[in-house]
Structure formats: C-alpha cells, structure tokens
Amino acid sequence: MAALTASMGKITTPWWLFLIEGISSIVLGLLLLTNPAVTVLVLVQFLGIWWLVSGILDIVGIFMDKTAWGWKLFSGIIGILAGIVILQHPILSTIGLT
Numbered sequence: 172m173a174a175l176t177a178s179m180g181k182i183t184t185p186w187w188l189f190l191i192e193g194i195s196s197i198v199l200g201l202l203l204l205t206n207p208a209v210t211v212l213v214l215v216q217f218l219g220i221w222w223l224v225s226g227i228l229d230i231v232g233i234f235m236d237k238t239a240w241g242w243k244l245f246s247g248i249i250g251i252l253a254g255i256v257i258l259q260h261p262i263l264s265t266i267g268l269t
Contacts, residue, residue: 215265219257226250 202210229247233240257264 211269212261212265215257215268216261218268219254219261219264221254222250222257223254226252226254 199210226247226249229243229250233243233247257268
C-alpha cells in the first residue's frame, strides 16, 4: 500500500502516519524533559547521519535525473561534509547547532 494515495486529483495521507508522528513527538518530548543533554546529543547525531545519507543520495540522483546536476552535486558535497563533521565532533556540533 502506498503511503500517499491519489483520488480524484487530491493526495490524501493515511491516518496512521499522523498517529506515528504524534506518538514519536510525545516520546521525544518526554525524553527531552527527563534527560535533555543526552537527547539533544542523539538528535544531533541523527541529523549528521541524515545529512550524510541525503548528500550521498543527491549525488546518486544525478545519474538518474541530469537536470540541475550542478546544484545536486553542490548540495550532495555540502551534505556529505556536514554529516562527516557532525559525526566526528558531536559535542561541538551540538553546541553549534543549538
């Protein structure tokens, strides 16, 4: 089943996606209230992983769609570099990003 379904030209989102988003927001809020330092550090590391993977996928995307390849290459390199820096220096990145 597709995450997004199209009916009569409108895109609808399944109800369970909102439920998962709400539950994860509540869990994240509780973690931030109980242990904020560790939670922020983990969130920054997830951000570093996200940027690293996103940069790699941007560069791979150049081979599938060659339009605006210069911007894709630029954003891919920046994403990879930012991800590597965050993962190598998580404490400094936590201070810098917050």
